[in-house]
Amino acid sequence: MRICCAQREDLTPWLDLAAEVEPLFGPMVEDPVFRRALSRNISRGTAYCIREGDGPAGSRLLAGLLLSPRPPVYRIGWLVVARSRRRSGLGTALVEHVVREIPSPAELVVITFGPGVRGGEAARRFYVRTGFAPAETVEPGPSGTPRQAFRRRIEGETDGAQPLAVCARDEPSADRRALPA
Ligand SMILES: CC(C)(COP(=O)(O)OP(=O)(O)OC[C@H]1O[C@@H](n2cnc3c(N)ncnc32)[C@H](O)[C@@H]1OP(=O)(O)O)[C@@H](O)C(=O)NCCC(=O)NCCS
Secondary structure (H helix, E strand, O other), X not given: OOEEEOOHHHHHHHHHHHHHOHHHHOOOOOOHHHHHHHHHHHHHOOEEEEEXXXXXXXXXXXXXXXXXXXXXXXXXXXXXXOHHHOOOOHHHHHHHHHHHHOOOXXXXXXXXXXXXXXXXXXXXXXXXXXXXXXXXEEOOOOOOOOEEEEEEEEOOOOOOOOOOOOOOOOOOOOOOOOOOO
């Protein structure tokens, strides 16, 4: 299983993955704000994905993560694993991949579902399991969904092999570095 920086060709498969979670997250596929954010993340090299069969750009996506870097705080803006591939470690692999790329000391933050949200318990358990601590309650989402921040300190975990968001060398955007959002 290979984690890649998404390329332009991954945009449509990424929207297909987004369509799977619209019942949970709300509309995205036709939302120009989401589409712009996705394009921006792809351009700056902060859209990480796992493609089916480790295929070429444009293959079906099994999982995707968007990362917003504002050093020393990094935010997971979006994380989804295809329903058919959940509970097989893909979400953990994506999180650990970005943790290894983030220069320490730093903090990785995610805003996720508050307690009691239907369908949100998986994410809450997942983040605790991957080393995040439940933190402050934040403003409800647009449809009134309760939300909560989860935070993970990153101290000395960077392996130094690859600076943040430099794409794998065989990817066309290998020389793109993350820019502040
Ligand atoms: C949350 C999500 C990304 C987890 O991805 P995943 O690849 O299934 O997670 P992993 O296989 O790496 O799971 C790691 C651990 O998290 C916990 N976990 C994950 N899903 C869980 C669930 N449905 N119920 C309880 N615990 C769960 C478990 O402890 C799991 O370890 P285990 O399988 O050995 O018990 C995935 O369920 C998903 O895409 N959900 C819909 C979108 C979403 O909620 N995204 C996050 C919002 S910010």
